[in-house]
Amino acid sequence: MAWLRVVDALKAPAGSRVTVKGWLRTRRDSKADGGLSFLAVHDGSCFDPIQVVARAGLPNYASEVARLTTHCAVECSGEVVPSQGKKGGVEIAADEVRVLGSVEDPDSYPIQPKPHSFEYLREVAHLRVRTNTFGAVARVRHCLAMAIHRFFHERGFYYVHTPIITASDCEGAGQMFRVSTLDMLHCPRTPDGKGVDFAGDFFGKEAHLTVSGQLNVETYCMALSRVYTFGPTFRAENSNTSRHLAEFWMIEPEIAFADLAADAALAEEMLKFLFRTLLAERADDMAFFDERIEKGVVARLQGIIEKPFLRVPYTEGVRVLEEAIAKGKKFEFPVEWGKDLQSEHERFLTEEHYRQPVILTNYPKGIKAFYMRLDDLDAMEACARDGRAAPASLHKAPPGQRQTVSAMDVLVPGIGEIIGGSQREERLERLDARIDEMNLPKHEYWWYRDLRRYGTVPHAGFGLGFERLILFCTGMQNIRDVIPFPRAPKQAEF
């Protein structure tokens, strides 16, 4: 008898004899027809379980089948028949039900056939994947990961494995986790006694977990033209929100012979490809998210696929915000050209004003990273070129402080920033000026600067937070529920 996955058994023609192996979601009993039990069996291969009908005539019916409870492991064999139930479809008329693993105490088993809060399920993360929601999240996560690799592979990108451990302290994207084999109780001290002497540490210098693969992947970009990384990333910030993790996965493409416009086009094309693929390949799970997690999430994704993303300069975003404030909109934080936008500002733009994904571009130099390319025109000149009005606060900024860089943030409703990227500064003298301005240790960047000395070309890239993508696609609210085992401040169980 053929052992089929549940997804295939559900499609098997009536009359086939099949075996399925999986776990019980529910058991319902009936005394009709001499007694029978309906077993909902799932194996993770799709959202729906298959119904196995076990009759009282089975030799182990009273001793085992009638005692099955949620998440008992079973192997069921029988004939595929049209279901007599109201829901239609097929079911298995069992002629054998083997119990592979029972649940020792159904009363205290942490997962029960009833609604559980996500907060509670986080405390039993080793078992929560057995629920509808977390099974669906797991399949969606896989689908999106595969789609990301396919998207880049089909377009000639090479997948580069950038290091997890970095011994340079120059990534500058946030607080880092230290990697060390030193005995913390007896740390060697520097000769002046003030610091820790890392010369005797494993790498001979201070080492950390990576906060970004970008600088490394740029080196491969300068030989392979189109590359990307997709790996774990670590941030040690004491960040306590539903959108942050200490360990998360990030996708970082880098393209050569490209400017900011090409970067934005790539980001838009990739997101749309991912949404299309997800809706096509995981329609079952997405129907569940649409019905039980966030009404309208499927229509939202479909709507996004069809319309072009807006491109809006940061300066124009500030003008829109100033206009909204003038009309009475209240924000907790002030809006001023030259300052970074707060989450509430970004969300106003994407959720209330434009009501669609927006790519904000050309941010003030002062709030962005050293490696971002300095724009040729300053913000006032760009307004004049495009025939746009300048925000009031830009007029107040000294002319020398109106410079912008070719940065972009992709903002989406419900999440805010999902992608951050930029065209990179490919001109060595400009890059050096920025490193000096920001008082960064230039010698640490020797290999990064070499890229500008030897065959430099315009290039650009971005970072996509994988878990934020999953949040957006599923309507799940907390980022800790879309990664199997979340790591966050005070949270590293499992």
Place this chain on the structure above:
RNA sequence: GCCCCGAUAGCUCAAUGGCAGAGCGAGCGGCUGUUAACCGCUAGGUUCUAGGUUCGACCCCUAGUCGGGGCGCCA
């Protein structure tokens, strides 16, 4: 890191200084080709930890631990 809220049965929650309860889940029985089934019965408690106030504390006070929401930082 800041602000707010919370911790009581397996889970979700009531009980506002005086006998610790309900719904769901679980067990048993009844009914039913069932579908988040329905009806009845039963079991199930170190009220987060430590200390304090009180004749008496789930309840009030102090400290801590853990969890959640919001903000900051960011992807």
